[in-house]
Amino acid sequence: MRFTKFLLMSLVALCTLLPCSAQATGITNYPVLVTPEYWMNKNTDGDKLILDANGVQSFNARIRQKSRTVVDLANYPGTYNGDSLKTKIMDYSLLDDDLYLHGVKVSDNYKNILRKQTNVGAIPASVNVRYAVTVRRSPLRNLPTGEGLYYYANDKDFDALQETMLDPSEPVAVLHTSANGFFYYVQSVNYSGWVSKYDLGFTDKNTWLTFVKPAKFLVVTDADYILKTSGEDVLYQQGARLVVTNDKGSVYTVVAPGRSQYGSLVKQPLSILKTNNALHYGYMPYTSNNIVRAAFKFYGRPYGWGGLKNSVDCSSLLYNVYRTVGIVLPRNADEQELSAGTKHALSGVSGNRISTLDGLMPGAGLYMEGHCMMYLGSINKDPYVIHSLGSHFEKGVRQREMSVVVSDLNLHRGSGNSFLNELTTAVEYK
Template identity: 30%
Template structure:
C-alpha cells in the first residue's frame, strides 16, 4: 500500500498562536478528553444533521453515479475492469502486477515482538512469489472471495513493521476483499497457499482458502444478480447456523452487495431456521476441491441493509460515516477495521460510488472531480477553498484523507480515521492526544508539523458530484 504514515498522524495547533483568516474565529475549547473543539453533542450524527438545510436532497441520482463509476473504471489506472480481460493473460502482464505491488525492502523490518526480521526470512517470502514459474501465457481464471480476507503485498501472513515500537502498520498489508467480491486468479505462490488476484479495486496476494474458483459466467452472473441487499450497517453478520458453518456469522461490511436467494419457497427452513424474519442471501462458498458454489444464508431484517444503494444525500453521508465512529484504525483494512481511505470509500460505497482504494489514487484519480493545490497556491486561497467545502467533500494531504461533515461557528469539522492529534497549548507546550480510531475533529487548526497547517499541505479536494 502506498499510503504514507501521515495517514496516522494528525496534528492540531491552538488558534491562539495564529493570525489572519485561519484564526479569525473564537478559540476552540479544550474538553477533558483533550480533543480540541469537541464535546459529546458533536459525537452524534443528529447534531450535524440539525445544522444542515435541505439535507435529504439527492446530490447524485443512480444514473449519474453509474456514469461516474464507469468513468473512474475507464480512466483510473489503479482500477481494474476484470470483465474486459481477455481469455488469456500474458506472463509479462502478471509479473508486472506482482512486481509493481511490492519491492524487496532495503531497510530492516521488525516483527510483532520488536525483533529484527532476518534478511533470509524476508528473502524467502519474496522468493515464494515464484516469478520464474509464471507461464508465458495462461487462461484467465475467475473466482470469488468467500469471506472478508486480507490482500497482502507478498504471499505471507507474517506481520512486519518499519519500527520496533510500532505494531500498527504492517508493511505487507494492502487491503481486503469482502464476501462475493469477484477476482481474476493470475498466479499461485511457490508453497501453493496463496493466490495473486486482480479485483476491481486492487491486485494483491490472498489466502487461497478464501477464494473459490468458478466459471466466468457464474461469477459475473452472481455479481449482477437481482434482487439483492446492500449492506448499510458498519459490519453486520449473518445468523449463526451449525448446519452451514461456511456462512454462519459471516461478516458483511458496509457497501457489500449480496444477491437474495430466490430458489427456496418462503415457508421452507433455511439452515434449520424459518426465514420469514430474515433476508435469505445467496453467498459464495468454497467446496473441498476449491471450486465455487452458492449457499443460502440468513441476514436478520433488523440488521442494517437496503434493497438498493442508499440515495447519495448529505444526510446519508453523515449517517453512514458516523456508523464507524470509534472503530479502531486498521491499516489496509487490518484489525477488522479500515484506514482513512478505506473508511471514506466504504461510506461512499454504501451509496453506490466505487472509488479507488488508496489515498493517493483517490486524490489524483482522473475520473473524480478535483480542486488541485500546489506550491504556488497561497494560504489565503487555500482557506477560501476550505470554507467553501460542502458535506461529503474529501480533503487530501500526503497520505491522509478527511471527510467534511459541517461547520460550527464558521469552523469546518471533519470525520476521519486517524491515530491522534497534537496542538500547542496556551503556555506554548505541545500536547498530543492519542485517538487511533474514526474520530471527529475541527479542520482549520490541524497542523502537519509545528509550523505548517494541514490546509497548507492540501494536495486536493475531491467532490463527489456529476
C-alpha cells in the first residue's frame, strides 16, 4: 500500500515537471491521467461542500422550472389532459426517415403498425393517472415495441427507438396502454416513453410515494450494483436508490420490487451488509471531488446509447454522476445545457475559451451540438475531460471509440473543428 501511494505521488510529481499534454494529446491512456486521484489532488477546493441538502432541493426546483422533461413526481397531478397526452405520443417524426430492422429496410406498412400501436384513439379527454414501480432495469422506448430500428442497415449500436433506461425501484406515472396491451406510456422523473408491462408493478399512490420520496435509502455509487433477489439478479446503475425499511445492526433491510402474475407490485425484503462500499446511505455530499470520483467509476466502460449495454452515453454519464448527490438533471444533453446552473458561454478564439475553462469547477458539464463532457481540470492550460465517446475524426476519417475515455479537447469533429472550438456552453450545476 505504501509503495503504491509512493508510486502515485512520484508519477504526479513527474507530471508537474514534464509537458504531460504533449504525451497525451487527444485520448489518453497515460496512467496518471486516468485516475480520479490525480484530478482530485489538483482540485484545491475539491472537498468543499457546494450545496447542502436544502440547497440541492432548491436547485432541483430550479431545474424543473427550466426543463420541460423533469417533473416533480411527489406532486404529480392525479389526472392528465388527454389532448396534451396525444400530442406527446403522436410525435412520429423519426418514422419519416429510412429505418432498418435486422438489416432490412422497414416498410411503410410496418411504420403504420407502430403508429396504430400507440392507440391514441383510446385516450379519453381526461386521463386518470395510475402508479407503478419498475421491477428491473427497463428500456424506455419512443414507440411501443422492443424491436430495435436503426438508421443504417449494418448498425447495431444506435437504436433509433431507444430513449433511456429506467433503473429498478423507479416510480413512474402510467398514462396510457398500447393497442396490444404489452406496453405502457409512462412519465418518469425526467423522461416519458413506452415501457414493457412486464417491467412494472402497479400499486396504490401512498405506496408509490414511498419510492418517490423514501424516508431512508441507499444510493449506488459504483458504476452498477447487482441485487440478488429470489427471482433474478437485478442491475441498479449508479445513482439509483434502494428503499431502506430497517437500518439496525450490521445490515440494511431494503425493498426489492417485483411483479405478481397479475401485474401488481410485490415487495421482497432483502438484507445488505453495511460494509458494502458500492452503496452509500443517503446521498453523497455534493462536492467537486465526489462528482469526479463518481465519473471515473465508468472509465473504460462501453459507450451505451440510451443506456444500452448496461452502460452510459454522454449525457447519462453526467445524469448518473449528479444523482449520487441528489441532483436530477434532464436526460438529454441539449436540455442539460439549457437547464439551471451557472452558465459560461464559450465563444470567440481558442485562447478565450481556454481561459474560461480554466476557471471552472471540476465536474462542470461542457456542451456542444450532439455531445457533452465533464471537465476535469487542465495541464499547462490544456483542458481535460472525461466523457462517453462514440467517435471523433482524424484527418477527415471517423474514428470509432465507443467507450468512456479521458481526453483533451484536441479531438476533431466531422466539421474539421476541434472539440474546443465546437463548445457552446459550460455549466456548473450550482
